[in-house]
Amino acid sequence: MPTAFSSLTDRLTNAFKHLRSKGKLSETDIDSTIREIRRALLDADVALPVVRSFTSQVRERCLSTEVSDSLNPAQQVVSIVNDELTAILGQGVDRPLNFAKNPPTVIMLAGLQGAGKTTLAGKLGYWLKQAGHTPLLVAADLQRPNAVTQLKVVGERAGIPVFAPQAGVTSSDETAEDATVVTPGATHGDPVAVARQSLEFARQKLYDMVIIDTAGRLGVDEELMAQARDIRDAVQPQEILFVIDAMIGQDAVQTAQAFNQGVNFTGVVLTKLDGDARGGAALSVASVTNKPILFDSTGEGLTDFEVFHPDRMAGRILDQGDILTLIEQAQKQFDEQQARESAEKLSEGTFGLDDFIEQLEQVRKLGPMKNLLAMIPGMAQYRNQIDNLDEKTIDRSEAIIRAMTPAERRDTSIIDGSRRARIAKGSGVSVSEVNGLIQRFEMAAKMMKRVANGATSIPGVRPIPGMHGGKKKGKNQKKKRSGVSGNPAKRRQQEEELKARLSGKPTASQQNGSSFHKPAAMPDLSQLGQLPPSLNGGLFGR
Numbered sequence: 226m227p228t229a230f231s232s233l234t235d236r237l238t239n240a241f242k243h244l245r246s247k248g249k250l251s252e253t254d255i256d257s258t259i260r261e262i263r264r265a266l267l268d269a270d271v272a273l274p275v276v277r278s279f280t281s282q283v284r285e286r287c288l289s290t291e292v293s294d295s296l297n298p299a300q301q302v303v304s305i306v307n308d309e310l311t312a313i314l315g316q317g318v319d320r321p322l323n324f325a326k327n328p329p330t331v332i333m334l335a336g337l338q339g340a341g342k343t344t345l346a347g348k349l350g351y352w353l354k355q356a357g358h359t360p361l362l363v364a365a366d367l368q369r370p371n372a373v374t375q376l377k378v379v380g381e382r383a384g385i386p387v388f389a390p391q392a393g394v395t396s397s398d399e400t401a402e403d404a405t406v407v408t409p410g411a412t413h414g415d416p417v418a419v420a421r422q423s424l425e426f427a428r429q430k431l432y433d434m435v436i437i438d439t440a441g442r443l444g445v446d447e448e449l450m451a452q453a454r455d456i457r458d459a460v461q462p463q464e465i466l467f468v469i470d471a472m473i474g475q476d477a478v479q480t481a482q483a484f485n486q487g488v489n490f491t492g493v494v495l496t497k498l499d500g501d502a503r504g505g506a507a508l509s510v511a512s513v514t515n516k517p518i519l520f521d522s523t524g525e526g527l528t529d530f531e532v533f534h535p536d537r538m539a540g541r542i543l544d545q546g547d548i549l550t551l552i553e554q555a556q557k558q559f560d561e562q563q564a565r566e567s568a569e570k571l572s573e574g575t576f577g578l579d580d581f582i583e584q585l586e587q588v589r590k591l592g593p594m595k596n597l598l599a600m601i602p603g604m605a606q607y608r609n610q611i612d613n614l615d616e617k618t619i620d621r622s623e624a625i626i627r628a629m630t631p632a633e634r635r636d637t638s639i640i641d642g643s644r645r646a647r648i649a650k651g652s653g654v655s656v657s658e659v660n661g662l663i664q665r666f667e668m669a670a671k672m673m674k675r676v677a678n679g680a681t682s683i684p685g686v687r688p689i690p691g692m693h694g695g696k697k698k699g700k701n702q703k704k705k706r707s708g709v710s711g712n713p714a715k716r717r718q719q720e721e722e723l724k725a726r727l728s729g730k731p732t733a734s735q736q737n738g739s740s741f742h743k744p745a746a747m748p749d750l751s752q753l754g755q756l757p758p759s760l761n762g763g764l765f766g767r
């Protein structure tokens with residue numbers, strides 16, 4: 226899927242490609258790589274001062290770094306670029322939200338018109354609600370006629386009450402109009418008064434988070450800034466989040482600086498990272514303002530929103546995937562017992578189409594398939610194929626399987642010609658589509674059985690610790706096959722290991738144990754002759 230960083234990813238991975246054949250890097254090699262990195266960053270709209278300090282830092286470290294035993298030169302350069310990218314994205318640290326000692330915690334949103342503030346208010350509120358908070362959204366954007374209505378719609382969708390002035394209503398004891406939208410008589414036309422009243426309301430009704438949506442303008446102007454300052458002074462927020470559209474290009478830095486001076490924001494939210502315009506300017510914002518990026522948003526949906534982790538974003542930009550996010554999402558959504566059973570069935574060769582449907586349902590909870598594939602290391606080169614993956618073909622596959630009898634799903638070998646014709650009719654597809662699905666399922670099941678038993682691996686994809694059982698194991702050991710441990714300490718260790726693998730550092734077990742592998746800081750993509758069947762058309766065909 227093209228994202229705001231796709232072309233930057235392509236350019237950077239290309240710059241590293243030339244280094245792969247080198248045994249040792251000369252100063253000339255380093256300089257020519259640095260030149261390519263500089264051009265890639267500038268073309269992606271990263272601000273010039275940020276590019277300058279970034280490249281000089283990378284160059285200095287490349288020249289002074291000792292030759293490592295465990296990393297080849299290309300991996301070493303990628304590892305340095307990864308560190309420095311993580312640093313410009315926010316000093317390399319994750320900064321959690323500040324909460325008030327005495328609730329409610331107040332979060333004020335500021336930014337240009339159309340940056341995505343209103344949408345973000347809903348996403349943030351929804352995210353907080355999922356975490357057990359009781360948020361209230363506040364419509365303090367009284368500039369744009371439709372803004373209040375828009376926030377009410379967003380609030381309704383997220384199931385979060387909205388404190389909003391209602392035209393013609395002035396009494397302060399108006400009661401809730403319906404379950405999701407509160408319309409007390411906030412003072413009409415005065416955003417500062419609305420914000421102040423919302424706090425009183427939240428205290429009375431015991432909302433513990435107040436998210437205030439403020440007005441945006443097309444460009445920075447002093448009147449807007451003064452209004453935002455007045456709101457800030459009236460409600461003393463714990464967080465003032467500057468919301469910035471990643472696609473606005475070079476203006477991002479100037480706008481961010483103006484808002485920083487104007488309201489002294491505490492954190493940044495990048496929106497529209499799903500767009501395909503050059504998103505480099507947004508990457509400069511944290512560095513130029515010295516304020517952390519707290520969240521990012523990748524679509525219009527309520528859940529297209531995530532906590533920003535500088536190191537994971539750097540990994541995605543460098544096409545090292547984001548396995549940690551994938552694991553976290555999977556842990557949230559997956560039924561662990563079911564995953565374990567599927568893994569066992571796969572290794573035993575008893576994985577049927579019924580199980581496949583169950584897996585599909587679980588995977589679907591994680592979001593569109595394209596987004597998931599984008600989190601796998603080394604996938605940038607398959608962007609076109611991933612883009613061509615039509616999610617509808619997945620629906621069709623599901624329909625075919627659902628048209629089968631339970632016995633057919635358990636054992637595809639009983640599906641003869643007449644059964645195939647019946648299934649095709651029942652699912653509204655052609656017989657050849659049914660044939661194709663059965664054939665691909667049988668092939669994939671065979672391959673997965675071999676992979677699960679350690680007989681082979683997917684080309685270019687290094688095994689994840691605990692993923693492959695090797696030989697068939699006893700009952701107790703089987704539990705490890707789902708790849709992610711249920712034990713929190715063990716899981717943390719696995720995450721640390723993965724993190725280290727992705728950053729190119731030796732993992733704890735590699736340092737302690739005898740089975741030291743060269744870390745896969747940069748997967749050798751040349752080995753990826755073909756996608757695993759499940760990705761390359763795979764079960765879903767094309």
Ligand SMILES: Nc1nc2c(ncn2[C@@H]2O[C@H](COP(=O)(O)OP(=O)(O)OP(=O)(O)O)[C@@H](O)[C@H]2O)c(=O)[nH]1
Pocket residue numbers: 336337338339340341342343344345366369372439440441442496497498499500522523524525529
């Ligand atoms: N693709 C994409 N669209 C987004 C994202 N966030 C917001 N949008 C869309 O961007 C448009 C503007 O978003 P709003 O939330 O209205 O922006 P705003 O900052 O509140 O705008 P004003 O109220 O005019 O100041 C809407 O159409 C949103 O659906 C995102 O992450 N990705």
